[in-house]
Amino acid sequence: MNDSEQPSSAGPAGPAGPAEPESVPSPTAHEIELAVHAGESLNVPPDDSRAAAQAAASTATTMEVMEANPLRDPRDKRLPRVAGPCVLVIFGVTGDLARRKLLPAIYDLGNRGLLPPGFSLVGFARRDWAHQDFAQITHDAVKEHARTPFREEVWKQICEGLHFVPGSFDDDGAFDALVMALKEIDETRGTGGNYAFYLSTPPKAFPVIIQQLKRTGLTKPPAGSWRRVVIEKPFGHDLKSARELNQVVDSAFKPDSVFRIDHYLGKETVQNILALRFANTLFEPIWNRGYVDHVQITMAEDIGVGGRAGYYDGIGAARDVIQNHLLQLLALVAMEDPTAFGAAPLRREKEKVLEAVTLPEDLGLSTARGQYTKGWQGGVPVRGFLEEEGVPPDSKTETYAAIKLEIANRRWAGVPFYLRTGKRLGRRMTEVAVVFQRAPHLPFSKTDTEILGQNALVIRIQPDEGITVRFGSKVPGTAMEVRDVNMDFAYGEAFLESSPEAYERLLLDVLIGDPPLFPHQREVELSWKVIDPIEEFWAKSDEQPEGYPAGTGGPTSADELMARDGRAWRRL
Amino acid sequence: MTSFLMGSTTASEISSQLTRLRHQVGAPAVGMVLTLVVVCDESHQYDAVRAASEASREHPSRILAVIPREREEATRLDAEIRVGELTTGEVVLLRLYGELREHADSVLSPLLLADIPVVVWWPGDAPEAPAKDPVGGYGQRRVTDARSARDSVAAIRSRIDGYTPGDTDLAWTRITPWRSLLAAAFDQPVGKILDGYVEAEPDHPSAALLAVWLSQKLDAPIRVTESKGPGLTAVRLRLDGGEVVVERHDSRTATLVRPGQPNRQVALARRPTSDLLAEELRRLDPDEVYEETIRGVAQYDGL
Missing domain, CATH: 3.30.360.10 (Dihydrodipicolinate Reductase; domain 2)
Structure with missing residues (x-):
């Protein structure tokens, strides 16, 4: 699936673009991203933004690229389907579902060798936690609930990619911090701007989270990368509210980037x-x-x-x-x-x-x-x-x-x-x-x-x-x-x-x-x-x-x- | 676990004993998905049966271990049946004495479960043409292990001579995580690979397979060089203005290096035999990529 750059129906990204950090050495994925954002909001000549988009594309994984991969062969059934480099952001990571199911599932995927190198996990919740606290919680959740045996080397790989962003969903500062954290992860882990947002929260929090993601430009992928959103049931409590909920999600993400989880399936x-x-x-x-x-x-x-x-x-x-x-x-x-x-x-x-x-x-x-x-x-x-x-x-x-x-x-x-x-x-x-x-x-x-x-x-x-x-x-x-x-x-x-x-x-x-x-x-x-x-x-x-x-x-x-x-x- | 020893017995006695045991325990042979025949000598028996039993937790099977014993002794069949905790299925150790050594197939045929696939595994020495072997002939899949041969690289180089679709070798299974990681590294475009090499301990059949697979797929010369080990230690692929490297020194964690990207730590542990076997049992159709690779290994001069 190719998430090529397309104008979103959702109006301009808004004035509050991500703040530029103080010093950035040599051109990086980070700068390229900034250039793309700048291209959107400041109308710089199209040439520049295209060059930037191409540069960004070279760091991203799409289905076409994976098909062109010389080492992949449809007859080679031993090679598992492995996701491309990406970041998973979990909102409401302190909840029961995250602790009992999501975090252990991520470890199990890692243990089966199905996570890409550089895969990173960002937790977002209203807790006064440092990275180590989040790592400790994740460690405990994995030890208690994972289905595959605990292996130190797998844990080490996952632990390197753990990040925590504290804040509440209506806190602009927290989401700006999330943007910075994601940019930093792209630089240090090579995740190429591919983010999946998992809303493990009550549905009443969806509108504000999605509004924040829109405000900070996180819903718009640079060319060649993707942004996906995962929502859990309930999808509304009747037809009307389901449509309203969908409008909120639809205003920010294209329909094929929205994943509704019904874990039964x-x-x-x-x-x-x-x-x-x-x-x-x-x-x-x-x-x-x-x-x-x-x-x-x-x-x-x-x-x-x-x-x-x-x-x-x-x-x-x-x-x-x-x-x-x-x-x-x-x-x-x-x-x-x-x-x-x-x-x-x-x-x-x-x-x-x-x-x-x-x-x-x-x-x-x-x-x-x-x-x-x-x-x-x-x-x-x-x-x-x-x-x-x-x-x-x-x-x-x-x-x-x-x-x-x-x-x-x-x-x-x-x-x-x-x-x-x-x-x-x-x-x-x-x-x-x-x-x-x-x-x-x-x-x-x-x-x-x-x-x-x-x-x-x-x-x-x-x-x-x-x-x-x-x-x-x-x-x-x-x-x-x-x-x-x-x-x-x-x-x-x-x-x-x-x-x-x-x-x-x-x-x-x-x-x-x-x-x-x-x-x-x-x-x-x-x-x-x-x-x-x-x-x-x-x-x-x-x-x-x-x-x-x-x-x-x-x-x-x-x-x-x-x-x-x-x-x-x-x-x- | 319950175990029964049957001295000087026959296959049909073993078969009825298995039925009787099943009725006693109250668990009929449902849910078994294959018969796994393990052909090995007494010294390999313990480890092989243990690995097979562990793999049978993912693939419930009847495990039949064929153990040839003294040729000079009087012809007879000793059997040991194990049912219970160690395995989800049944384990039968068959010890073949005297002339019976040459007729293992006659002992096996009444003991193979009906209607489901048979896999034959030689943890030690394997016949040159597994499919032509009387026991191997029962197998839909025939698993050898070049590493246990005295000259394991020579063994893997000659595999193609006796190859029949459905053959496979654990030396190939061992490199699946490496291949998977390298494939993931190429999911983002890298550019043309000029050349490269695979580093491994001396006389390592998997290194030869990995090098040939890479050179076939990348259309570039990939050589094998020696390192202190253990096992495979690195793959280095040179391209214009950089290289792609996977390096592993402690046999658990590897570092992935790609141009323009930060270095990353990836879990890449050596796997126990039971895991290899479980992977082997997951798909029972011929492995065409393995065939291409051993064909390449036979002609390969980069060792």
Whole structure:
């Protein structure tokens, strides 16, 4: 992907260009950058800025350059995809996500030899830290959470590239300091002006951060280098706010430089859905309304809202999980085959199927919601949602949501897709179950097949990643009796001992600039179009969501939803 | 870990014992992705089986170690089955005495898992044409190790004579991190390389492979020179007005030098055999770049 210099739609960079440091020896990448900035704001003759841009280009990595690399050979499958030299800037680096996932993932990438030489990591947060403090925090996070063994030499390489910039997001001085720090890193580490900004912050901080990045000119890459931004869910809380959020991001970054992380899409088993469907002949012929009875997509959590109560109240299970994770899973399971495995063809097919999703007419009969009450969870007594700290005692936020969707196309017409998610359920489990129709004719007597269920193909996403196929088998003995058995492919059993964590894969894709695993804004909007009518319907109702005791399988209204269709949820 | 010794046995007895053990433990042979046959002598056995067991954590496998013993003894097969903690799969050590030494393939055939690939690995001496060897013939992939040969550079130079697609050598696997780092250094345009050299301890087959790979890809003469080691110590590539250098002295961390850029420290540790084997098992299709490189090594005069 070539991020060539293009005028941004976002007006002039503003008067507050980066301040020039006092003395700079001999021409450097730093000066070249300054020249580019000067070219933008002061209208120096175009010749100069072009020369500067060319000089900058010689220090930058683009896909074209990588393809021209004489040492790279598509047949040489041993050489890993390695990102070009770059800097990753994490805003909100003191947060839980950064400590538990991002910093360890960066170490693991380094340990697998996937980080470029000179890779640097800048932490930005409101803490009175020096570089050493940040290094210490990172060290501890890596020791505690990294998946690969700790190696001194890898740590040394990463540690050399660690920087910390203290400040709050509305502090102009702090962002000017960030600009200086990045310039210095370009000089000392040869990162060529390639920056990825990871906004690991609540969404309400996005506008101010992006405004600051715009003000300091950090959103505009010099020719031949790139600037990317990574944002985490939630992408808004309805269609309108999603569009507003997108406008903020769009005003600063080109659409192909925006990476929306849905960490589910980085999971091996989720990517394996595509391999299962499109690399085999065994499944695709029966993957349609002719054979499939219905599909159940479940994400059950055993934890409560805990520390997220403040955020969770008013959001609820449907917005928190169904809008992103479950609808993405639905898209992958239901989409047609993409023409190629690139970002554009994949997104095109996902969008098509999301567009075809329709809601049943009577939302009262085809949705269910619940709120957990106190009960026993895995042998431990736990509080109900309304008793959780930070939750108002009259909260109507749902902690369980189940919805029935249909897909209006030739492949799926008439096949319901049941989506459910909840907190404080009996077990932690995420799976996609494709349940097949019963055999049209059974040559056995009724008693022989009494306990035979429907065939099913279950994609287990977590925990215990794998695939289960359920089918009938004869019970050994002289009598003919057919009973359900499972055939199990345990992906996670040992394949995954050191396979990459979702964040590792996604971070690497950001640094390489490879977007297939990131949802596009259009998908986000299409998902909100599915969820918004349901949320409006629920908001109109005065009723409290139905209570369900913690540690159980959800509210009875959800079971009734299935029972009306003559079906039942799979046991959690 | 549980281990069972079976003296003077047959392959079918071993096979039924494996089935019985699996039923007892309650773990059928699901999830195994390949059969790994290790052909080695008794002195290599411990290290080789250990490395294979560690690699099997990434690639759950049935590991069959074929250990030829005294030719003069009466013909017999001794087996040792290990299941449990050390490995995710099963390990069977097969000790072949007397005439049976020449018929290892007959012992193996009932023990290979059905429908999944077989990889044969010779940690020590390897046949000249691995694919033509009766045991090697079972393998979809055949892994040799030139470093264990008495004259390891000669061994790597003659690999092409017995080459069949699917052959590979751990001397080639050892340089993947070097090649990866050098490729990353060339992701930013460098300019035409005029010449260069690879520094390594004497008689180092990987150095020859690296030099030939570089000279083929960069179309420039790259020579091998000796250093005190350990292993590979440096690659120096000269270009107009500068050089690209990767230098490693402590066998852990390397320095990357490029014109116009600051020097950078990069982790570049020597890897244990289990890691090499795990890399080898990751892709089972023929390695065409390896073939080109050993073809080049056979004609190479820069040693």
